[in-house]
Amino acid sequence: MSDDLSLKEIQKEWHGTMKAYVIGFVVSILLTAASFFLVITRVLSGRALVFTIIGLALVQAIVQLLFFLHVGQEAKPRWETVVFYFMVMVLLIIAIGSLWIMIDLNAHD
Amino acid sequence: MKPLIVHHTPDPYADTHSPDTHQDTFSKTVLGFWMYLMTDCILFAALFTTYAVLHNNTFGGPSSRELFSLSTSFTETMILLFSSVTCGLGMLSALRNDKNRVVAWFSVAFLLGASFVAIELNEFTHLVHEGNSWRRSAFLSSFFTLVGTHGLHVSIGLLWMFVMMIQVYLLGVTAITFRRLAVFSMFWHFLDLVWIFIFTFVYLMGVI
Numbered sequence: 001m002s003d004d005l006s007l008k009e010i011q012k013e014w015h016g017t018m019k020a021y022v023i024g025f026v027v028s029i030l031l032t033a034a035s036f037f038l039v040i041t042r043v044l045s046g047r048a049l050v051f052t053i054i055g056l057a058l059v060q061a062i063v064q065l066l067f068f069l070h071v072g073q074e075a076k077p078r079w080e081t082v083v084f085y086f087m088v089m090v091l092l093i094i095a096i097g098s099l100w101i102m103i104d105l106n107a108h109d
Numbered sequence: 110m111k112p113l114i115v116h117h118t119p120d121p122y123a124d125t126h127s128p129d130t131h132q133d134t135f136s137k138t139v140l141g142f143w144m145y146l147m148t149d150c151i152l153f154a155a156l157f158t159t160y161a162v163l164h165n166n167t168f169g170g171p172s173s174r175e176l177f178s179l180s181t182s183f184t185e186t187m188i189l190l191f192s193s194v195t196c197g198l199g200m201l202s203a204l205r206n207d208k209n210r211v212v213a214w215f216s217v218a219f220l221l222g223a224s225f226v227a228i229e230l231n232e233f234t235h236l237v238h239e240g241n242s243w244r245r246s247a248f249l250s251s252f253f254t255l256v257g258t259h260g261l262h263v264s265i266g267l268l269w270m271f272v273m274m275i276q277v278y279l280l281g282v283t284a285i286t287f288r289r290l291a292v293f294s295m296f297w298h299f300l301d302l303v304w305i306f307i308f309t310f311v312y313l314m315g316v317i
Contacts, residue, residue, distance in 0.1 A: 007284040010135045011204050014291060021197040028190055032308070036183050039313050049317060057309035061302055068197060068298040080143045087147035091154040095161075102162045 015070040024067030031060040135288050142292045146299050149262075153303050156258060157310060160251040164315070168246035173315030176241060178232075182312035185228050186304065189263075192221035193301035196270075200294045206282045211290070215274050218297070222267050229260045252311065259307055262300055269293055 005013075035053040038044060044052055065071040072081050164173065199214030233253070236242065243253040273293055277286050 005133045005135055005284065007206075007282070007287060009133075010284055010287055010291075013135060014200070014204060014287075016197060016200050016204070016294075018201055021194055021201070025190070025194045028305075029187075032183075032186050032190065032305075035309065035313060036179070039317060040179065050314060053309055053313050057305050060305050064193075064298065064302050064305070068193065069295060069302070079140055083140075083144055083147050087150050090151055094151065094154050095158045098155075098158045099161060 015073045020067045020070075024063055027063045027067075028060055031056050031063070135284075135291075138288055138292060139295070142295060146295060149299070150303075153255075153258070153306075156251075156255040157306065160255045160311065163247040163251040166247040168248075170246040170249070171241055173248070173252075173311070176236065177312050177315045179312060179316055181228065181232060182308055185225055186308045188221050188225045188228070189301050189304050192218045192225065193298050195221065196294050196297045200290060203277075203282050203287055203290050208277060208281045211277050211282065212274050215270055215277075219267060219270050219274070222263055222270070222297075226260060226264055226267065229256070233257070256307060256311065259300065259303055262303075266293075266296055266300060269296070 035056040038049060038052060038056075042049070066073075071084055072078065074080050195214050195218040199211050199218060202210035202214055236249075241249055243250045270293065273286070273290060277290065280286050282290075
């Protein structure tokens with residue numbers, strides 16, 4: 001197997017399609033507009049509003065990961081997907097761990 | 110003394126059925142760059158967490174509610190999203206080896222990205238002029254660090270995009286320029302992804 005592929009072979013490995021970009025784009029606009037208007041109009045308030053816009057941001061992140069960054073669409077073995085899940089794990093440990101410690105310290109004064 | 114003999118026996122359970130796709134330069138580059146993006150995610154996670162811890166520590170200064178404009182940040186969000194998609198359309202033109210379209214779409218993405226940076230710089234200079242720089246409070250320090258790091262990424266991305274437009278214009282779509290374009294487009298989509306969380310956690314939640 002040669003190390004350097006021709007342009008045609010490389011282009012076959014690329015996953016972007018018009019359909020994927022259009023879907024990702026439209027859904028992203030709708031989700032951004034939804035959270036913007038929820039905050040402006042205050043249909044919800046307090047915790048319900050906060051959790052709703054965080055949820056909308058997470059959904060939009062997943063949509064962009066799937067339709068713009070093509071996560072999970074590579075051929076086996078899926079190293080990129082493995083690295084991605086590892087990153088999510090480290091991210092959650094850093095974020096939740098730090099917040100837990102800092103909020104706890106704040107409560108003790 | 111006996112000579113040392115190493116017996117090499119092939120692994121009988123080795124999975125030779127499906128070829129490893131990460132053996133060619135293109136896949137290796139994409140995987141390597143993806144790993145960089147994932148470490149960058151962790152950098153941003155640390156900055157987001159810092160902001161989450163410090164965002165109420167205003168030290169008697171103004172809070173996020175008094176400082177942030179939702180319409181400005183909404184405009185920035187839309188501009189960056191359009192830039193991300195036009196970059197993707199440029200990649201689709203690269204798939205069809207259409208050199209001029211690639212340069213055209215990337216020019217649009219570049220102008221949108223540049224206006225995003227301009228709006229952000231304008232917001233920053235306003236804050237600094239009114240005495241609300243990063244020195245004002247822990248809240249503003251963490252705000253400038255988080256949003257400024259993202260802005261720095263976008264600015265470096267603009268420089269990269271400019272170089273890529275010149276390369277594609279001079280060399281056309283080749284195996285090498287396509288690889289570089291592909292990696293750049295991943296970087297650009299990633300920055301839009303990070304901005305969604307800045308828009309939600311900093312700007313939207315800052316005015317609730």
